Amino acid sequence: MVLIYPSSLIAATERRTALVIGNSNYADGRLKNPVNDATDIAAALKKLGFTVTLRTDADLRVMKDEIDKFGDSLKKGGVGLFFFAGHGVQFGGNNY
Known part of the structure; x- marks a missing residue:
């Protein structure tokens, strides 16, 4: 869960930095949503004034x-x- 507060709650002069990682490719299967979720979160954070590394x-x-x-x-x-x-984590072909 990520909580995003309106930018007015963060001081205007404060640097805002985010690291967003979305991994869909795994040795034992591909997930549908992580890359989409990460891309959406990155876009939302940019709108809030964050410098984002995706x-x-x-x-x-x-x-x-x-x-x-x-x-x-x-x-x-x-x-x-x-x-x-x-x-x-992925162990023995099982994803957790």
Whole structure:
């Protein structure tokens, strides 16, 4: 669940940064909605004044790199939001 508040509740001078990841491709099947969900969330956040990094079907290396960059950017202050759509874990062909 992601809560999005109207931009008037966030100070106008505060940096707003978001990392949005949607993964649909998995070794044991494809999910229909994560990429669409991530794309929709990214668009909504941009309308609220966020600088958005959107990654779709990112592998583990790309996800780690983007999360590290996102964390580093938050050290400069401001508001940060992370959104992930996809499976939490895949083990033995089962998705959780």
